[in-house]
Amino acid sequence: MRITVKQQVFLAPATILILLVLLLAFMQYTYWELSTKRQEAKAIGTTFVALAEADMAARRLHLLLRTMQHTGMASPEEMALVSDLYERLFDAIGRLKPFGPLKESGQISQLFTLAEELNPANSPQIEKTAESFARFRTELSTVSSITQMHSNRLRLSHEQDINQLVEHAAIVSISVLILAILLGLAISAYISRRILNRVQSLSRNAVQIADGKLEIPPAPDRIRDELDTLAISINRMTTRLIRVVGTEKLLEGAEEERRRIAMDLHDQSLSDLSTILRGLQNLSVGTEDKTARTKIERLEEDLERAITNLRDIMNNLHPQILDILGLGAAIEAHLEQHCCTDKLPEYHLHIDPQVNNLDLDRLKQLAIYRIAIEAIQNVIKHAAASRYEVNLEMCEKTLVLSVEDNGKGMPDPANRDNGRGLNNISERAKSISAEVIWKPSRFSSGTRFELTLQS
Ligand SMILES: Nc1ncnc2c1ncn2[C@@H]1O[C@H](COP(=O)(O)OP(=O)(O)OP(=O)(O)O)[C@@H](O)[C@H]1O
Ligand SMILES: [Mg+2]
Structure with missing residues (x-):
């Protein structure tokens, strides 16, 4: 009962x-x-x-x-x-x-x-x-x-x-x-002891979770009163927390690994390629044969292109600008470098200056940066839009990132290709306790992607 x-x-x-x-x-x-x-x-x-x-x-x-x-x-x-x-x-x-x-x-x-x-x-x-x-x-x-x-x-x-x-x-x-x-x-002694014991056990479990000891507390098999509901909620909350923390650790590990690879590429491969480039430049200066010099100069150009590509890869692996200038500047730099050609849709970027005052940790900034890049990539790849807007702003105490296009709109989940982008966006958002949503855009057609994060 x-x-x-x-x-x-x-x-x-x-x-x-x-x-x-x-x-x-x-x-x-x-x-x-x-x-x-x-x-x-x-x-x-x-x-x-x-x-x-x-x-x-x-x-x-x-x-x-x-x-x-x-x-x-x-x-x-x-x-x-x-x-x-x-x-x-x-x-x-x-x-x-x-x-x-x-x-x-x-x-x-x-x-x-x-x-x-x-x-x-x-x-x-x-x-x-x-x-x-x-x-x-x-x-x-x-x-x-x-x-x-x-x-x-x-x-x-x-x-x-x-x-x-x-x-x-x-x-x-x-x-x-x-x-x-x-x-x-x-009766009151019996009931108060019964309630007190259960409240004490619930508060012990809550303190353990707050201290970071993520052990799933026992849950009652049936609900008799509000305390049982609370015990079941704490149990479910801990289970979800363990899952989120696991994902967060995984992502943190992956980001660390990408940073290390970027550093290795920079310190080893890039410096090797630069040494080879200098060698080629010296060789071309000392070569009298015109045909041989032209070939060497072509090789130099190829090598310079390879070095630029490698820098792009490094930046993609770990956007250094994020560490130096922050989230807004990193998104702006990405748009300027990769989305500025005539063939691509026109974009409008608005970064709220208040975002710079926000004390976001590195992992959250990285997650939001990667989410923004994937949302922009999706507009370019799938939306067939002529323009899109990227906004990063503060609404009271909530950080809002939106990417809104005037393209053809999101197809139904059943008609969508199975890419990894949307899934990654959801996972990354979950790992920083942000919420994401795709809804019809405020243009006459298209999609509005929105991420909200309570600060
Ligand atoms: N802005 C958008 N407008 C229209 N359709 C979109 C938009 N964003 C995503 N989609 C649809 O959602 C599908 C899944 O996107 P998702 O990012 O998961 O995969 P992908 O971009 O095809 O591949 P991946 O991101 O793994 O390289 C896309 O195939 C596309 O149909
Ligand atoms: Mg994608």
Whole structure:
């Protein structure tokens, strides 16, 4: 399963959070149980008040009715008071909340029946009224004592419940908190150690690569998180680096070899040929025979041409001007020496003066020089162009070499001859970490070759 580093980091706090939420749910559940009991206690309180009010109203009503029955007269105020007391009595019974034992017993409906018998509108006789009131109040006191008993029992169990709840809540909270802390610590210790070990190993590998010890670090066989992706990238990066360094060393060796051959040619062959030329010149001066002198002079001319050709070869093997005047001047010298005849396409050269301030090492200069020469050669050989532009310039911090012609354009790779030039350009560019691209030219037709190198 793929778990990102971010998710791994959040695993410990998430576990603690889940445990705390569970604890909260437990507390809520216990409180809810307690609150139903508290509601019952509230109902008992209301019932007590209602019972007291009903009793009081019944007593006053009985007294008033008795007085009225004895005198046999009733003033309108007294009649109004009677009906008001009866209403209050009825209302008080209506407010009785059925709870616990009262729910099923039917005593409340019994009270209602008895209360209806007390209705003064029925104008009962004195004895019957007294009897009804006595029955009603007996029933009231029965309900009251049941309520009292239930209330006592409830108070006792409520106290016990609260004690139990506090005890339970304390034990459960402490246990859950300890568990959450231990679990959080264990998970974060495990994950941080796991991440730290892998980061340390990655940083060791990176330091080794930076120190130049190019050993391919191990790569995980499957990607589980970003660190595995990083390990695979470092592995691939090292493999590519080894390949690039190998190519660079190879090219460096080849350039060194060419320099040595150029020096040998100069010091040995060129000086031998110059000695022979001097010998021939002396010989021609001392020769009286005209025909023989003409032959010697022809030989001198051939030898001078051979010496010029040898100098070209030496320069091609190792362009000395590059060491002396730099990249721009070397390209300019090449164009002037080899690309300036009428039969060849016209060229325009632009060298940005900023390029001279660039601190390019010898190998990079050589690589770019050889790439430029091959790109120019290709224009002359293949493009059938009438003109081309060679630019060497700085675009912010990037060195850009471009050779752009107005020729027929690059054929598709499938229709291209298999030369070594393009391949060499790509290899040389890779060895100095430059990028090369061939794209349509900005002229109406043709090719633009571009090399970019970040300085
Ligand atoms: N500027 C260009 N315009 C048109 N075609 C080009 C241009 N540059 C290269 N090509 C095409 O690319 C092909 C390959 O070029 P590449 O330099 O690799 O080989 P080559 O020049 O034929 O031989 P080599 O460079 O080995 O002497 C050429 O044959 C040519 O068709
Ligand atoms: Mg070529």
